[in-house]
Amino acid sequence: METVLIVGGGINGLSAAHELQKWKNANNRDIRIILTEAQNHLGGKIKTVEADGFMMETGADSIVSRKVMGREIFSELNLSDEVVYNGTGRSYLFTDGEIKPIPVDAVFGIPTSIESLAKTTLVSAEGKVRALKDVYHHKNPFTVEDSIGDFLTYYFGEELVEKQIAPVLSGVYSGKLQDLTISSTLPAVFEYKKKYGSIIMGFNDHKEKYQSSGERKFLSFKNGLSTIIDAYEKSLGAVEIKKGYEAQSIQKEKQHYKVSFSNGEVMKADHIVLSTPHQVAQQLLDDAALNQYFSNMKNSSLISVYIGFDVPDAVLPEDGTGFITSNNNELHCNACTWTSRKWKHTSKSGNLLVRLFYKSSHPSFGRVKDMEDIGLLDLAREDLQKSLKLAAEPIVWDITKWNELMPTYTLDHPQLIKGIEQTLIEKYPGVYIAGSSYYGSGIPDCMENGIEVARRITATL
Numbered sequence: 001m002e003t004v005l006i007v008g009g010g011i012n013g014l015s016a017a018h019e020l021q022k023w024k025n026a027n028n029r030d031i032r033i034i035l036t037e038a039q040n041h042l043g044g045k046i047k048t049v050e051a052d053g054f055m056m057e058t059g060a061d062s063i064v065s066r067k068v069m070g071r072e073i074f075s076e077l078n079l080s081d082e083v084v085y086n087g088t089g090r091s092y093l094f095t096d097g098e099i100k101p102i103p104v105d106a107v108f109g110i111p112t113s114i115e116s117l118a119k120t121t122l123v124s125a126e127g128k129v130r131a132l133k134d135v136y137h138h139k140n141p142f143t144v145e146d147s148i149g150d151f152l153t154y155y156f157g158e159e160l161v162e163k164q165i166a167p168v169l170s171g172v173y174s175g176k177l178q179d180l181t182i183s184s185t186l187p188a189v190f191e192y193k194k195k196y197g198s199i200i201m202g203f204n205d206h207k208e209k210y211q212s213s214g215e216r217k218f219l220s221f222k223n224g225l226s227t228i229i230d231a232y233e234k235s236l237g238a239v240e241i242k243k244g245y246e247a248q249s250i251q252k253e254k255q256h257y258k259v260s261f262s263n264g265e266v267m268k269a270d271h272i273v274l275s276t277p278h279q280v281a282q283q284l285l286d287d288a289a290l291n292q293y294f295s296n297m298k299n300s301s302l303i304s305v306y307i308g309f310d311v312p313d314a315v316l317p318e319d320g321t322g323f324i325t326s327n328n329n330e331l332h333c334n335a336c337t338w339t340s341r342k343w344k345h346t347s348k349s350g351n352l353l354v355r356l357f358y359k360s361s362h363p364s365f366g367r368v369k370d371m372e373d374i375g376l377l378d379l380a381r382e383d384l385q386k387s388l389k390l391a392a393e394p395i396v397w398d399i400t401k402w403n404e405l406m407p408t409y410t411l412d413h414p415q416l417i418k419g420i421e422q423t424l425i426e427k428y429p430g431v432y433i434a435g436s437s438y439y440g441s442g443i444p445d446c447m448e449n450g451i452e453v454a455r456r457i458t459a460t461l
Contacts (some may be wrong), residue, residue, distance in 0.1 A: 001032055002032070003031070003033075003034065003271070004031060004032070004269065004270070004272075004457060005257075005259060005267060005273070006275055007036055007272065007273065007276055007284070008037065008273075008276040008434075009036070009037030009042040009043070009275075010046070010275060011043070011044060011046055011229070011450070012434050012436070012446040012447070012450045013037075013273065014236070015232075015446065015449075016273050016275065016451070017033060017236055017239045017450075018073075018236065019455065020457065021033060021237075021238045021239055023455075023458045024238060032240070033239045033240065034242065034267065035240070036242045036243075036247060037242070037245065038245065038246035039244070041243065042229050042232075042233055042241070044059070045060055045405070046060055046229055047059060047229075049398055051398070052308060053347065053348040053349050054308040054340075054346060054347055054351075054353050055223075055345060055346040056306040056355070058304065060225060060442075060443055061343070061355070062225070062343075063218065063220065063442075064442060064443075065085070065219050066209065067442065067445075068444050073447065077232065078231065079231055082221045082223070083221060084221060084222055084343070084344075085218065085219050086216075086217060086218040086220075087321065087341060088321075089321035089338075090104065090320050091320070091322060091324065092317075092320055093163075093164070093326045094323045094326065094330065095163065095325075095326035097330065099320075099323045100121050101121070103120050103164075105207070106120075107203050108165065108172065109164040109165035109166070110156075110189070110200070110203060111131070111160075111200050112200065113200065117131055117200070122163050126159070127157060127160055130156070131156040131159075133156070133157065134200055135198045138198075140194060142154070142182070142190070144187055144190050145182070145183055145414055147177070147179070147181065147411060148169070148185045149180065151189065152189070155193070156199075167324045167326045171324050171357075171359075172185075175300060175409070176361060179408070179410050179411065180409055180410065181413060181414065184409035184414070188203075188206070189202070220343060220345070223345075225443075244263070245261050245265070246263075247259055247262075247280075248260050248262055248284070249286065250272065250284045250285055252427075253268075256270055257431065270430060271430045271431075271457050272430065272432070273453055274431065274432065274434065274435075276437075277405060277437050278299075279299070279404075281294070285431075287427065289423050289427065290423050293417075293420045293423070296416055297407075297413070298407075298408040299405060299437075300359065300360045300404070300408045301359070301360040301402060301404055302359050302360070302401075302405075303357070303359075303368065303376065303399065303402070304357060304399070304401075305355065305356045305357075305380040305397065305399050306397055307353070307380060307394045307397045308347070308352070308394060308395055309390075309394055310351055310392070310393075311352050312350055312351060313341050313352040315352060315390065315392075316341065316352070320338060320341070321338050321341050322336055322337040322341075323387065328364075330386070331387060332358060332362065332379055332382075333356040333362075333380065333383045334357050335356070336354055336357070336384070336387065337354065337355045338353075339354060339355050340352055354384065356380045356384075358376075360406075373399045376399055377394070406441075407436050417438050421433070434449055434450060
């Protein structure tokens with residue numbers, strides 16, 4: 001009987017285990033599936049915390065709806081009736097001491113029409129004229145592996161990119177646009193330029209893909225995102241789930257692998273899925289040929305600060321769901337989500353719940369990252385006072401630090417992944433890397449990657 005060992009019980013590992021179990025049941029195959037997790041709970045960066053009538057997510061807070069449309073997984077996990085969608089509202093940028101609306105018909109800050117460009121209040125008249133180069137300049141000297149920051153600046157100019165696009169897109173992909181590739185962030189811009197001769201016109205022709213869902217752009221669950229983790233765990237009856245199992249090393253023994261854990265236990269496996277951060281995979285394999293690739297991969301850091309107040313969320317602009325910061329010198333935070341406005345299920349009383357994000361891309365993060373929780377709370381309240389004129393006393397808060405755990409897909413990321421994959425094929429057949437360090441950081445990306453890795457394994461069984 002062959003054994004498949006999945007190391008890491010986040011959404012990626014759970015998705016792989018679920019797909020392997022489906023194949024095992026459908027084909028009546030006698031394989032052993034084991035999932036180990038270093039922590040005493042599953043979910044990785046997904047965890048819902050409830051306190052004083054508020055619901056808070058320590059990591060990801062939602063799933064992009066268009067990436068899971070038509071997927072059967074919610075039905076398979078009996079979650080169809082648990083799904084909730086985000087409330088509608090405008091997103092703002094905090095710049096020049098005040099919040100200003102991001103154009104409604106922009107996608108990641110990118111205008112979807114000439115009218116959208118003309119009406120934005122975030123860019124000067126000169127900046128708007130410069131951005132029109134996208135419409136009349138059709139040559140494309142770039143490849144999909146070039147910098148998306150350089151690509152967008154080439155066509156739109158510095159002002160539109162710096163003041164409207166970069167704050168939004170950098171917030172999504174956790175890094176400076178000049179350091180991120182087109183392929184790993186928003187490859188659609190490259191395809192639209194190629195097909196339409198204009199990024200703006202391309203987005204205009206595909207508005208429905210990004211905007212037609214209206215208030216259904218993002219989804220969660222009535223009892224928080226931990227619902228999907230619990231549902232996965234409940235469904236994995238044929239999978240041996242071992243929590244509190246921290247893997248320490250992997251050794252190859254002929255056609256098999258021996259995995260040692262911190263509790264002294266040793267497991268043998270024919271196939272291994274490393275659904276862990278890349279630095280953990282590097283430590284487990286401890287191979288010089290792989291280290292040359294792993295060591296050049298980059299992570300960033302993020303601190304999440306939730307604050308709940310005994311005031312109604314009506315104190316905020318009635319059409320808004322949050323803001324992003326444009327000028328990093330004005331506030332310490334990179335963004336602020338008005339959670340109770342965006343997600344009604346997170347505040348039972350309708351009182352205000354906000355979430356502030358502090359990222360390593362901010363110039364002041366070097367000082368912020370070492371603060372104790374009480375100092376971070378005071379800093380967050382200071383940012384709220386400056387941006388929203390909110391001085392109410394908090395009744396609950398939750399602070400989570402993700403230090404060097406947010407994947408950053410730099411320009412050489414695709415080459416690094418190819419190097420790791422090829423080395424594994426040559427030296428460690430049957431060992432697979434999986435997860436957000438490599439193939440996409442969104443929840444749907446991780447779920448899809450888990451399924452894909454599972455199918456690669458079943459094809460060899």
